[in-house]
Amino acid sequence: MTIPQDIIRADVLAMTSYPVPDAAGLIKLDAMENPYALPRPLADRLGERLAQVALNRYPLPRPGALLDKLKCAMQVPVGCDVLLGNGSDELISLIATACAKPGAKILAPVPGFVMYSMSAKLAHLEFVGVPLNVDLTLDVGAMLEAVAAHQPAVIYLAYPNNPTGTLFDDADLERVVRAADRSLVVIDEAYQPFAQRSWMSRVGEFDNVVVMRTVSKLGLAGIRLGYLVGLPAWINEFDKVRPPYNTNVLTQATVDFMLDHLEVLDAQAAELRAERARLAEAIGALPGAHVFPSAGNFLLVRVPDAAAVFDALLGARILIKNVSKMHPLLAECVRITVSTPDENAQLLAALKNVLV
Numbered sequence: 001m002t003i004p005q006d007i008i009r010a011d012v013l014a015m016t017s018y019p020v021p022d023a024a025g026l027i028k029l030d031a032m033e034n035p036y037a038l039p040r041p042l043a044d045r046l047g048e049r050l051a052q053v054a055l056n057r058y059p060l061p062r063p064g065a066l067l068d069k070l071k072c073a074m075q076v077p078v079g080c081d082v083l084l085g086n087g088s089d090e091l092i093s094l095i096a097t098a099c100a101k102p103g104a105k106i107l108a109p110v111p112g113f114v115m116y117s118m119s120a121k122l123a124h125l126e127f128v129g130v131p132l133n134v135d136l137t138l139d140v141g142a143m144l145e146a147v148a149a150h151q152p153a154v155i156y157l158a159y160p161n162n163p164t165g166t167l168f169d170d171a172d173l174e175r176v177v178r179a180a181d182r183s184l185v186v187i188d189e190a191y192q193p194f195a196q197r198s199w200m201s202r203v204g205e206f207d208n209v210v211v212m213r214t215v216s217k218l219g220l221a222g223i224r225l226g227y228l229v230g231l232p233a234w235i236n237e238f239d240k241v242r243p244p245y246n247t248n249v250l251t252q253a254t255v256d257f258m259l260d261h262l263e264v265l266d267a268q269a270a271e272l273r274a275e276r277a278r279l280a281e282a283i284g285a286l287p288g289a290h291v292f293p294s295a296g297n298f299l300l301v302r303v304p305d306a307a308a309v310f311d312a313l314l315g316a317r318i319l320i321k322n323v324s325k326m327h328p329l330l331a332e333c334v335r336i337t338v339s340t341p342d343e344n345a346q347l348l349a350a351l352k353n354v355l356v
C-alpha cells in the first residue's frame with residue numbers, strides 16, 4: 001500500500017495550503033484587487049476577441065508581437081528582455097528554482113510578501129528575513145550587514161512593500177543594490193500603478209537588477225500575468241526553467257487587447273489613489289487607529305484589537321486581512337484594500353462602530 005505520508009516531503013506534509021477565505025456575499029477587501037469591472041462595451045469587445053482565440057492550439061511560449069507591445073507600453077528599456085509568468089507568483093518560483101544551488105540563500109525585508117520565503121522553502125533554499133524598522137521603513141544598516149554576512153543569491157525588494165505599503169527610499173535601495181554585487185536584486189513593482197514610481201528605466205544601469213511587475217493589481221488579477229524585465233543574460237536563464245506553455249491563450253489575448261485600452265485601467269488606478277488618500281485620512285481620525293503611509297492600493301492600520309476589528313467587520317459582511325500574527329512588527333495590524341467610494345463608506349461605517 002502507498003500512502004502520501006511515505007512519499008511526500010516531510011516539510012510539505014507539515015504545510016497548509018495558501019489560505020484563501022470564501023468571500024461569497026462579502027465586500028472583499030482582503031486581497032488588493034481592483035474593485036472595478038471593465039466598462040460593459042469594452043468587456044463585450046473583449047468577449048468578441050476572445051471568441052476568436054484558437055483554444056485547440058497551445059499558446060506561443062514567447063509571443064513576440066505581444067512582448068514587443070508590452071515592452072512599448074511599459075517603457076521597458078532598449079536592450080532589456082521580458083519573461084512572462086502565470087502571475088508574478090510563478091516568476092518568484094522560477095527564480096528560486098533557477099538559483100537553487102546548494103547553500104544558496106534568498107533575502108528580503110520582513111514583514112514582506114509571503115511568496116519570497118515560501119519559494120525559498122520549496123526549492124530548499126535558506127530564507128533570510130531582515131526586519132524593517134519599527135516605523136516599517138527599510139533598516140538599510142541591517143540590510144547591508146545581512147547582505148555582507150549571507151551573500152544571498154537573490155534579494156527581493158518590494159517597491160512598495162506588501163503588507164506594509166511602504167515605498168522604500170530610492171537612495172536606500174541603491175545602497176543595497178550597489179552593496180549586493182554578488183546577488184541578483186529583484187525589485188518587485190506589483191503595486192506600481194499606485195506608487196507611480198519605478199526602477200524600470202534603471203534596469204539596464206546595473207548588471208544585478210531585474211524588475212518584476214504584474215497586471216493583477218491594475219485590474220486583471222483573474223488572468224494571471226506577471227512579467228520580469230531584465231538584461232537578456234538573466235532572462236534567458238530564467239526562461240529555461242519556465243514550463244513551456246505557462247501563459248495561456250486567453251490570458252495572452254486579453255493582455256494584447258487591454259494594452260490598447262490601458263487608459264481605462266489607469267483611470268481606475270487614479271480613482272483608487274484618490275480614495276486611498278480619503279480613506280487614510282478618515283480611518284486615521286478614528287479613535288485608536290494608526291494608519292501607516294501607503295503607496296499601494298491598501299492601508300495597513302494598527303488598531304487596539306485586530307481580532308475584534310476583523311470579527312466586527314466580518315459581522316458587517318466585510319472581509320479584510322488580519323496580519324497581526326504574520327510578524328511581531330505587525331502586532332494588532334489589519335490590512336484593508338482600498339475600494340470604491342461606496343464600499344469604502346460601508347467599511348468606514350463599520351469601523352466607526354468598533355473603534356469607539
Ligand SMILES: Cc1ncc(COP(=O)(O)O)c(C=O)c1O
Nearest residue numbers: 087088089113162190214216226
Ligand atoms: C509584493 C507582491 N508581489 C507579487 C504579488 C503576486 O502577484 P501575482 O498576482 O502577479 O501573482 C503580490 C500579490 O499580492 C504582491 O503583494
